[in-house]
Amino acid sequence: MTIPSTGPMLFLRAASPDGMRVAATCLRPQDAAPPRFATDRDLKAEALVTRAGATLWRVMMDLPLGRATYTCDGTEYTVATDTTGDMTIAFASCNGQERGDLDRPPEDRNSMWAHLAKRLDDETIPLLLNGGDQIYADEVTQAHSLSEGWPKNVPHNLTGSEWSDLRDALAKAFFERYATQWAQAGFADVVARVPSLCVWDDHDICDGWGSLRRRAQTSDVAKVLYSAAREAYLLFQFGCTRTERPEICLQGSEALSWRVDLPGVTIVAPDLRATRDKRKIMSDDAWAAFRPALQDTQNRTFVISSVPALGPRLSLVERAMKLTPRMEDYEDDLRDQWQSYAHRAEWQRFLSALMKLHDEGDRRVTVLSGEIHLAMRATMRTDTGPLHQLVASGISHPAPREALATCLSLLAKLGEAPLKGHPIRLHGLPDKTRPYTAERNYLLLRRTGENWDARWQLEDSGETNALPI
């Protein structure tokens, strides 16, 4: 395939009362001239990598406070860089589908992105949080005969030349998939004008990564797949090379957890994929690196948990599925959740850490998640008021059948309290009676003075009323 000229895409590195520092990337054919970026001066782009006939370029830009502009190859873009006062942060997740993602009519696939892009004309949005499954890479493993049987039927050991052969094929396939998706109308418009912060979930690697059978997860094919996915993640979701560590990332672990402080608001994203296996969600190293990120925060903290941290009692369903071998695949999906019985102690540890911060002085914590392809909200009771969980998913993944939303809403009635005395309750979105809404969606977090509220943009029902959080 020929990779089109695509970009720019902006990645937030820092925001302050002086403005923003962002990385800007774009793709050009391998033999084309480097892109010409300029702010109030010309900027020299550096090549991050050349692959599949295209080069990924990057510049670092310091944008002043207010409505800043930059140009890329003569096209001017305006960026809202003021994060000091009233503002809106957008949150989206699940940008694709498992099979045939790009075979859908583009206007349909990208309609929520087009909606968000149009919104930028009237509403200043200085930040886009990408909460997981930014691509659905599931078909990447079909790029080579050694991985096409993934995850059930792959060789456990690879020879040296098989390893490098597979590595090249998968790296190219990831590169092409990201490039094709980036060029989608609506998405490309948004990410050129709104700096992104991204955290991955399973589909950025493959369906169920970390929760799959041990035999698949420990194979050489898995090692090559993870390494190719991680390189592509760094390139296309941070604007970094495979050997760089993004400056927003927490040190001391293989995990790419990060924290960013804006005026009055801290955003923290634990990496729930890099060190996951069937027994744990984050390794001891990843936990040790993550813990300090919940200290000395601004008054408002948004924690992005790519899989929802508050939800119904799925462990019951998981136990029931263990009784029927045919349900194995679904069992992997449930193992992937915080609510899995295998992760109960770790889930309690995570919720305790969030609640401790939430209960400190004037601090408030809100959890943001995607993953389930439904819109949902929940709360956990704490001594200082409800801790909110907001779920927005997916922005381009099709909504599941109504029946699933009904089933989950019924399951939610059972209640759950992993921390004694702090029950979790699920609630309808504003104006909705049951907890789950089966429509494509994205979320808007708005600060007015000291107060925050949340609104969901739903594909059919439109924008919800504001929920104070």
Ligand SMILES: [Fe+2]
């Ligand atoms: Fe998803």
